[in-house]
Amino acid sequence: MAEAWLDLMQILASTLRLSAPLIFCAMAGLFSERAGVVDIGLEGKLLMGAFAAAAAASATGSPWLGLFAAIAAGMALALVHAFACVTHRGDQIVSGVAINILASGLTVVLGIAMFSQGGQTPPLSRPERFGDITLPFTETFADIPYFGPFYAELLSGQNLLVYLAILAVPITGFVLFSTTFGLRLRAVGEAPEAVDSAGYSVAWLRYRAVLIAGLLCGIGGAYLSIAHGGGFVREMSAGRGYIALAALIFGKWKPVPTLFACLLFGVLESTASRLSGVDLPVIGEIPVEVILVAPYVLTVILLAGFFGRAIPPRALSIPYVKER
Amino acid sequence: MTTPLPRWADLLVIPLLNLLLAFLVAGLVVALIGENPWRALTVMLQGAFVYPGSLGYTLYYATNFIFTGLAVAVAFQARLFNIGGEGQAAIGGLGVALVCLALDPYLPVVLVIPLAILAAAIFGAGWAFLPGLLQATRGSHVVITTIMFNFIAAGLLVALLTGALMRPGQSTPQTRNLDALLPKVHEILRAVGIDAAPSPLNVSIVIALLACVGVWLLVWRTPFGFRVRTLGESEPAARYAGVAVPRTVIVVMCISGALAGLMAINEVIGAQGKLVLNYTAGYGFTGIAVALMGRSHPVGIVLASLLFGALYQGGTELSFEFDTIDREMVLVIQGLIILFSGALAFMLERPLARLLTPRARLAHG
Numbered sequence: 001m002a003e004a005w006l007d008l009m010q011i012l013a014s015t016l017r018l019s020a021p022l023i024f025c026a027m028a029g030l031f032s033e034r035a036g037v038v039d040i041g042l043e044g045k046l047l048m049g050a051f052a053a054a055a056a057a058s059a060t061g062s063p064w065l066g067l068f069a070a071i072a073a074g075m076a077l078a079l080v081h082a083f084a085c086v087t088h089r090g091d092q093i094v095s096g097v098a099i100n101i102l103a104s105g106l107t108v109v110l111g112i113a114m115f116s117q118g119g120q121t122p123p124l125s126r127p128e129r130f131g132d133i134t135l136p137f138t139e140t141f142a143d144i145p146y147f148g149p150f151y152a153e154l155l156s157g158q159n160l161l162v163y164l165a166i167l168a169v170p171i172t173g174f175v176l177f178s179t180t181f182g183l184r185l186r187a188v189g190e191a192p193e194a195v196d197s198a199g200y201s202v203a204w205l206r207y208r209a210v211l212i213a214g215l216l217c218g219i220g221g222a223y224l225s226i227a228h229g230g231g232f233v234r235e236m237s238a239g240r241g242y243i244a245l246a247a248l249i250f251g252k253w254k255p256v257p258t259l260f261a262c263l264l265f266g267v268l269e270s271t272a273s274r275l276s277g278v279d280l281p282v283i284g285e286i287p288v289e290v291i292l293v294a295p296y297v298l299t300v301i302l303l304a305g306f307f308g309r310a311i312p313p314r315a316l317s318i319p320y321v322k323e324r
Numbered sequence: 325m326t327t328p329l330p331r332w333a334d335l336l337v338i339p340l341l342n343l344l345l346a347f348l349v350a351g352l353v354v355a356l357i358g359e360n361p362w363r364a365l366t367v368m369l370q371g372a373f374v375y376p377g378s379l380g381y382t383l384y385y386a387t388n389f390i391f392t393g394l395a396v397a398v399a400f401q402a403r404l405f406n407i408g409g410e411g412q413a414a415i416g417g418l419g420v421a422l423v424c425l426a427l428d429p430y431l432p433v434v435l436v437i438p439l440a441i442l443a444a445a446i447f448g449a450g451w452a453f454l455p456g457l458l459q460a461t462r463g464s465h466v467v468i469t470t471i472m473f474n475f476i477a478a479g480l481l482v483a484l485l486t487g488a489l490m491r492p493g494q495s496t497p498q499t500r501n502l503d504a505l506l507p508k509v510h511e512i513l514r515a516v517g518i519d520a521a522p523s524p525l526n527v528s529i530v531i532a533l534l535a536c537v538g539v540w541l542l543v544w545r546t547p548f549g550f551r552v553r554t555l556g557e558s559e560p561a562a563r564y565a566g567v568a569v570p571r572t573v574i575v576v577m578c579i580s581g582a583l584a585g586l587m588a589i590n591e592v593i594g595a596q597g598k599l600v601l602n603y604t605a606g607y608g609f610t611g612i613a614v615a616l617m618g619r620s621h622p623v624g625i626v627l628a629s630l631l632f633g634a635l636y637q638g639g640t641e642l643s644f645e646f647d648t649i650d651r652e653m654v655l656v657i658q659g660l661i662i663l664f665s666g667a668l669a670f671m672l673e674r675p676l677a678r679l680l681t682p683r684a685r686l687a688h689g
Contacts, residue, residue: 093405109649112652116648287483289483
């Protein structure tokens with residue numbers, strides 16, 4: 001029993017670690033889409049953030065500078081998105097596609113130019129990364145049944161950005177649902193004309209929402225390359241931005257349900273790697289791919305309205321044109 | 325989409341200016357890396373057109389882009405955004421491979437090839453059918469569902485190519501070599517006595533050009549095409565005029581998927597002779613750039629496909645010529661082109677319109 005409990009704690013811990021980048025990106029998407037700007041470009045910003053973090057950490061030796069570089073990179077791409085979609089009222093989906101393609105090209109081109117390692121950054125050493133933090137009393141609690149492993153495996157021993165990811169959810173919830181800024185931001189995604197007639201700038205609100213999304217994606221990218229991983233590799237975001245988008249829809253554009261969707265998709269990813277090659281009773285061997293595509297299948301089923309209904313913010317993807 | 329610009333400016337000046345902007349920014353990136361942008365451009369152009377066989381490669385890439393570009397463009401006409409070209413092409417490839425694997429030991433090649441082409445279109449259409457159906461009947465946004473379907477297709481192909489379809493006795497994720505191959509253009513040319521450098525260019529390009537004509541006829545010369553364009557202009561107007569909107573959406577998505585699926589013939593039974601993992605290599609996404617540049621018109625799409633074919637082929641030359649520049653530079657240019665000609669489409673339009681339209685007419689009009 002204790003054995004199984006330890007196992008469970010380890011699975012949950014790995015779920016948490018795999019969910020962290022999804023949580024950052026999904027919260028990013030939450031800000032942007034609640035303000036009425038579709039964000040297909042989560043993937044690109046995540047990838048760019050990952051590259052910037054690893055490149056800066058490798059060049060300066062400091063994970064903190066890496067984190068800042070990632071945030072700057074994420075926000076720079078977000079600025080492009082806002083400039084196209086808000087200022088010039090361009091198609092938000094086209095802009096997102098452009099950002100994703102741009103990021104997957106730029107990261108490799110700049111990576112080769114800077115490090116000549118085929119698009120990778122050099123492997124990062126321990127002090128260049130955000131290491132695992134062992135919380136106090138881990139030793140003391142170690143002998144307590146159930147709580148000990150829970151504390152040691154799940155609560156303690158994660159890196160800083162995992163804790164930040166968990167924190168990002170209540171912060172997002174607070175900002176969006178308990179502040180005037182959040183109220184206006186949500187209003188701009190539902191009825192921009194009302195916000196406009198109340199005398200607030202629709203464009204400036206949307207700019208801020210998109211930039212916050214860039215910031216969060218940047219942190220998610222830093223998590224991938226300098227916290228969870230030890231360096232940048234080509235296409236290391238591997239579709240996580242899209243899974244986060246799926247989680248956002250799955251969570252119906254609400255912070256806590258979105259968090260659970262991220263955790264669900266994280267569980268799927270961690271079981272996929274655990275189940276690869278394992279012969280299960282009755283079902284036999286499940287191909288890893290089947291588990292890996294589950295988030296996408298589930299999202300399509302949800303979108304089809306077969307369980308629940310995902311209703312997006314009313315003004316989502318519609319550029320705001322002030323009436324004259 | 326109405327534009328205040330004269331037609332010639334909309335069709336010629338705007339795409340050229342967007343292209344120029346994209347190249348300027350890409351040039352800045354090259355300069356930032358510490359190489360000479362002008363030399364990089366020269367290398368690309370030589371690599372795309374001058375070296376022996378390079379023209380064949382350029383046209384071979386262009387063939388892919390005509391198919392995926394048409395796919396995006398047809399959907400655009402009904403104001404649907406099919407991002408799923410990548411997945412539909414992958415499934416189209418599966419159709420081609422299945423037909424060839426099942427039939428080529430028994431039937432003559434001349435019979436297998438038409439069936440394989442048909443399978444490419446049907447499988448591609450099938451993969452677009454569900455997103456179309458969900459859009460039409462459930463209102464699930466086709467952009468999101470096609471993205472999801474891209475990943476599902478990728479997962480499916482990994483499972484099949486590392487499992488049931490994997491070449492026996494091998495561990496690479498690909499099928500056995502297929503027998504029913506489309507003739508290569510350089511072989512045909514040699515047969516009639518013209519010496520041509522070998523390249524993967526095959527008769528798919530003829531099918532691609534026929535598809536262009538077909539799309540033009542369908543969209544601009546048939547009642548169905550008229551309904552599609554009406555739907556693209558205004559859904560309420562289309563509904564009021566009696567267009568069966570759900571059915572039109574589904575059929576347009578299927579046609580779009582079929583075109584994307586046809587890309588498979590150029591790769592699977594054209595260039596490579598087998599179905600390999602990730603053979604679509606982002607060409608489905610390039611279709612978006614091609615459709616945007618080509619203003620969703622078959623003629624524009626052929627021109628834009630040539631441009632992107634040249635970029636891809638020239639980009640390969642970049643990585644041979646420079647240590648510091650990789651062919652991923654092409655992705656940067658592609659992203660910039662989508663940004664300028666798609667997302668920032670209105671940026672140039674208004675200033676240009678002000679420049680071109682006499683003040684008096686604006687004031688009175």
